Amino acid sequence: MDYLEFKITCREEFREILIAELSEVGYDSFLETEEGFDTYTEIDQFDREAFDEIIDRYQEAAQIRVTEMTVKKTNWNEEWEKNYDPIAVDDLVYVRASFHPAQNGFRHEIVINPKMSFGTGHHATTFQMLRLQGRVDHQGKRVLDVGSGTGILAIMAHLLGAEEVQAFDIDDWCVDNGNENFALNGLQIEMGLGTIRSVNPKGPFDIILANINKNVLLDELEVYTSLLKQNGFLLLSGFYTEDVQDLITHCKPLGLDLLSQESKDNWAALVMKKS
Known part of the structure; x- marks a missing residue:
């Protein structure tokens, strides 16, 4: 096409x-x-x-x-290879393509051949989500990655010790690309195709990752909450800093409390906890 x-x-x-x-x-x-x-x-x-x-x-x-x-x-793919540079998220993780050399000095490494899927770590939202993942205990946890794109956040969850990771996206191109990236990083799962309602993942999950846009997040927050364990963590990004209060307002009646927030280049990221 x-x-x-x-x-x-x-x-x-x-x-x-x-x-x-x-x-x-x-x-x-x-x-x-x-x-x-x-x-x-x-x-x-x-x-x-x-x-x-x-x-x-x-x-x-x-x-x-x-x-x-x-x-x-x-x-x-050729366009990505001409323009895609590795990134470092503090000393937590080094994100590179397979045509880049490895780099010492990081706790983890992710190999992403992004093609044209969204979520390579370059965008402020993905960068912040990776950083926040590093601050949340994933060891032995069940993790859901909503709108997974390249699969980078699911791969990060796997590297941080998650026992089970589920991921899906609405774009078949992302699904194909994500599955390739999973294989590159030793993650033996298959990305699903569809929305959270059509994929219907089986909860409960200890951690849910959702880096999408504000309108989708507001529409799906209730679904995320229903899939989240008591005291589970919801990591959100994909919206501007001026939208933070709107997200928090919608989270509060669902029993989601704000634990921390970050911003980078006017993009925000939140860690919510189900109380």
């Missing part, structure tokens, strides 16, 4: 805003560049009206320029 590729140049301070806005209308594959970012969508799922509305709204303030072209899905 052919895809539409949009090369978007914009002012630096608007890059994350535009990525967030586009993720709200169905885009989940982004490649940050020096001048902005590239994003992709299947031709038959492209919503021209929604895309144009976002671009028009920020056009002047963000100084946006858009180049549109049609690409083959199989061309994307």
Whole structure:
């Protein structure tokens, strides 16, 4: 199937805003560049009206320029290899692709060949989720990774000693990529395909990881709570710092209490505990 590729140049301070806005209308594959970012969508799922509305709204303030072209899905891996650099999350974990050399000085290493799945550790939300995972005891725990993308958070859970890890995503491309990454990191599970309601994972879980967007989180919070053990941990990201209070407000009547929060580049991450 052919895809539409949009090369978007914009002012630096608007890059994350535009990525967030586009993720709200169905885009989940982004490649940050020096001048902005590239994003992709299947031709038959492209919503021209929604895309144009976002671009028009920020056009002047963000100084946006858009180049549109049609690409083959199989061309994307080459683009990632040209632009994907390793990352380090403190001394906790070194995230690299298979074409990068290993690096000493880290407690863990994750090998991710991301293709075009979301969640490589470069984005502030994924980076923060990995950091927060390092602060939560995973040893012998049951862990659920919601909207797993490349599978990076599920792999981190496995490395931190989780007894069982379940993961799923709504995108079949992510599922294929995630399963490849699981194999690269010795995680012998299969990623499921679908939403949390259609996959219907069997709880209870000690830890639930959800790095999605705000609207999906608000819609699914009640489901997460029903799958979480008493005193279990819910790690959330995928939203801006100004959205934190809205998330906390929705969590409170569900018996989810805020334990800690982080922010990076105006993106937030929360650790909630089921009381």
